[in-house]
Amino acid sequence: MRDPLPRAILESLCPCAAVFDADGTILHSGPTLEKAYGEPLAGKNLLDIFKVTAPRALSKTKDFKRFLTRKISVTLMRPDGDHRIAFRSQFISISDDDRTFIVNCSFGQSLLSSVEILDLEEGNFSFADPSMDLFNSLSVQQELITEHQHLTEKLKSAKQSAERRANTDPLTDLPNRRAFSDHAERMLRSQKQDGKALAFLLIDLDKFKQVNDMFGHAAGDFVLKAATNVLRSAFGDNGFVARLSSDEFIALITGKDVLAEAEKLSFSIISQISEPIKYESSRVQIGASIGITTACPGQTKSLDQLLLEADLALFEAKEGGRLRSQVYDARLGRKYALMGRLTREMEPALAAGEFVPFFQPQIEPATGRLTGAEVLVRWLHPQLGLLNPVEFIFVAERNRMMGRIDHEVRKLALDTFKKWQRYGLQLDQMSFNLTAEKLGDKTFVDEIMRDIEQRKIKPSQICFELLESILIDGANAPVLEGAADLSFAGFKLALDDFGTGHASIASLISVPVDTVKIDRSFINGLHSSKRIRSMTKAIIGLCQQLRLKIVAEGVEDVRDLQLVQEMGCDYVQGYYFAKPMSSNDFWDWAQSRQIEACNVR
Template structure:
C-alpha cells in the first residue's frame, strides 16, 4: 500500500511538459475514453487534467464529431486547412437536417504554369509565393467560407450555404479571387506575377454528393479550365465526367497503340517564302484510333504524359521521321530535313545524344538532316544539368536546333546563343491575320529584325492564307508552314504532295560536322 504522504505528494504534483506531450499523442491516437477511466482511478491533479481534456473528446467520439480535427489537419507551409479539413467541412455543410442546402459549392484553384515557375525560381521564393497567394485568397473570402491548400499550387474552397450561390454568383466570386492575386509577389528583388485557373461545382447539380465527390467534381472543372487559356473558369457538368472516363480509357490503351503502330508520324511541309520550294517537313504525332479515327494531339498528348509514355512516343517519332527520309532518298525525292519536337522528358534523358547518333547512323543520314525542335518555354527557365548537356551535345553532333513557339516563353537572347539555336519558329498567335493587323506586323517585324542581327533563320507557323504568306515574305521571314501550305499527311500522301514541288537542296556537310558525328 502507498503511504498517505505518498498520496499527498501525488495529488499536489502537476504533469510536466513532457508528460503533457505524451498525453497529446495518446489523444491523437483516439485513446480519450481509456484516459478518462484512468483519470477517475488516479484522482488528484492528473484527474483534473485528464477529465477536462478527455471528457469532451470522449463525448465527441461517441457523437462522431472529431473536435481536434481542425488542429490536426493543417497544411504546414501555409497554415491553411488541408484536403481532409475541407472535405470534412463540405460533409458537414451537406449533412443538413432538412435535406441538402441548395447553395453549397466547392471551388478548386491552381496557379497557372506552376511547374515552369518551380524551374525558374528557387524553393524559398516558391514557398513565399504559395503563402502570399493563400493569404490573398483568404482575404477575398466571405467569413464562413473555408480555404485549404490541397497540394502543390492547388487550393480548395468550401463555399457556405448561408449566402445566395448560383452560377452567376460563383463566377463573380471566382473573378474576385483571381483579381486578388493579380499584383506581383516580390521577394529578394524578384517579382513574380501569377494567374489562377479555377473550376467549381454546385452541389445542386449533383445527386446528393458527399464532400469528397463535390470536391472531385470541382477538380474535373479545373482540368477543363486548364485546357483553355490561363485564367479560365469552368463550372462542373456531367459531360466533364464523361470526358474524363474517355481520357482514362485512352491512358489504358496508349501503350498498346504505340506497339501496334496506331500512333505514327504525319508530315507537314515547310517551304521557302522566297520561291515556294520545299525546305523540310515537320513530323507530327497522330493517333489513328480503331474506333474513334484520328484523335487530336491536344487530346492524346496529355494522355501520353499521364501514362508516362512521352519517351516511348519520342522514339516512335524519331524512327518514323528518319525512316521517311531514307525512303524518300531511295525514291529520288529530295527532302532536306525532318523536324521533330522533343519533350522535356526526352531532353532530360542522359542517353539522348547517343541514341540519336545511333539512329542517324542506322538510317545512314547526316546529323544536319534532323532538326531538333525545343519549346521556347523549356530554354526560358532554369534547366537541369542533363538538359544543358543534351542541347550542347546535339548541337555538337551537327543537328539543327530550332526554338519552337517563339514569342510565348520569354527566352533570353543569352539562352539562344548559349545553345547555338539556328532557327526560331514564330508562334502562330503572331501570324494569324497578320495581313490585316498592324500590331501583329510590328511584333513580327521586331522578331525578324532580332533574328537577322543574331544570324538566325526564321519560320512562321500556322500560315493559313496567301495574304498571310505575302505579308510574311514582305517583312523578311524566310520559311513557313501551316494548313494554307499543306496539312500534316501520312508518308504516302506527303510523298505525292512533294513530287509536284520544287526542292531546295541541302547544304553539303562540313568536315567539322562529320567529325562531330563520328566522335559520338
C-alpha cells in the first residue's frame, strides 16, 4: 500500500503527528512526537500510546472513524510511566479508502511543562529539525511569562512599599495610627478565642513643644527618636508600639496580669524618658505622662471607647502634675459618661447663655478695701445645677470651644464691671484667666481692645492672669510676644499659682508681669507650718525686690490673714472673705460689707 503521507513530508509539515492504519498500527511518526514519547513509535498500536479522554473514552480501533475531524483530547502514555503529556488532537483520514489516518497533536497549555519534563534545549535540535518549532514557540511563551513575572514582582514590591509607607511613621519607623488601629482591632477580635486581657498605654511627651521652640525642629526630631528607642526597648517583642501624632505614642500589651505589667512599664518609661538627652552641645530634658486602660475578656468595649478611656486617663495624669501614669477606673467612667452628655449639650448651652461669670473679691488687707474681682466661668446647667470649670473644661478644650466660652463670659463680665461703675461700685481692676493659646493669638489684643472700648473701660482696669500651663507648654516666642503686646497696650499681667513649681523664677524676668499670685498651697495653713512661713516670706521678699504686687490666694483663716499682712502682701482673696459669686450676689455682698469688709488693720 502506497503511503499517502511520506515521512519526509510528515517531519516537515506535521512534526508532532503519527500516521496509522485502520488497525491502529503506527506507520511512522513526527520527530517531536517521538521526543515526547522517548523512543520510535513505528509498529506500536495507537491505543497503547494514546489514551483518548474526550469527548469520551475510545477503546477500539474501529471507533476511529466516528471521531474523524473532531477535536479530541488525548494523553500520551510514556514508557517510563512517570509523566503523561496532554495533547489537543484531531483524527484525519488521509486515504481515499479510509484505511490510513493521521493524529495531529498540539501541546497547547502543556507546552511549558512538557519541555521541562523532556529537558529539551536549543542544542537538542539541528537547524533543519522541524522540532525547533516547539522550542521557538516555547521561547516566545517563556519570554512572555518572564516579563509577566517581572511585572508582577514589581507591582508586588510597589504595593508592599506603598503599604509600608501608609502604615509607618517616616521619622521613627514605628507603625502609625492606621497600623495601630488595624492591629488593635485584630487583637480585640482574637481576644474572644484566646481569652487574654489587653492593656492600652497612651504616652504623651511633656515639654516637647518647648524643645521645638527653643532648639528647633531638628532637635525635636532627635528627641522623638530617643523616646522611640526607650519605648522599643521597654516593650520589646511583647508589645506593639505606634506613634499617633507629634508627641503622642501608644502601646498595646497582652497577657494575664496586664494592668500590673502596664503600671510597671509606665514607671520605667517615665523614668528613662525623663533622663537628660545630649543634643549637640546642649542637654535637653523632657518627660512623659501615661494614660492606661484595659480590655478584659467578656467586655464589649470598642476600640474608639478604649482610646477615649486612655485619653481621659492621660488627661488626669497631666492634671495630677505630669510625670506620672493614671489608670482608667469607675470614677473616670462616671466622668466619661458625664463628658458625653456635656459634649452634646455644650453648643446649645453657649447659645442659650448658660455660661456666666462668677466673681471672687480681692481685698487690700491693710485697709479692708475691696479693690478688685477675679472672674471665673460657671455653667448654669438646667438639670445638673452649677458646674465648676473642672467639670467641663476638658470637654470644652477637646471640642475647641473654650475660646468661645471665655469670650462670651468675658463680655458679660465687662458689661457687669461697667454696670457696677455706673451704680457706684468702683473697683480698681477686674482679673481674667488667660490660656497660652489665646495669649499666642495675634488677634487677641485687637479683640479685647474692641471689647473694652465699646464699654469705655481703660486697659489699666483689666488684669490677665497667666495660667501655669502657659509656662509649661507655652513659653515660646508667640506667647511672650502676646504678653508683651498686652503690657504695651496698658493691660496688667499677673503670674498665677506662683510657688508650686509650675512657674519658675525666670518667668518673672521673661514675662512682663505686674503682679504675682502666691498659690493657695502656701497660704492655707500658713500659721501651722514654720517651713511654709519661711518659704512664703522668701517669695514675698523676692517679689518686693522686683517691685511686683503680691496677691495671696486661698486665705481661709484669720491667722493666715494676719501673717500675710505682716509679710507685706498687697492683696488677698479666699473663702475667709467670700466664695466666687454671681454678679447679683457680689453686688449684695459688696453693699453689705462696704469698707468694713476686712476687720484687720
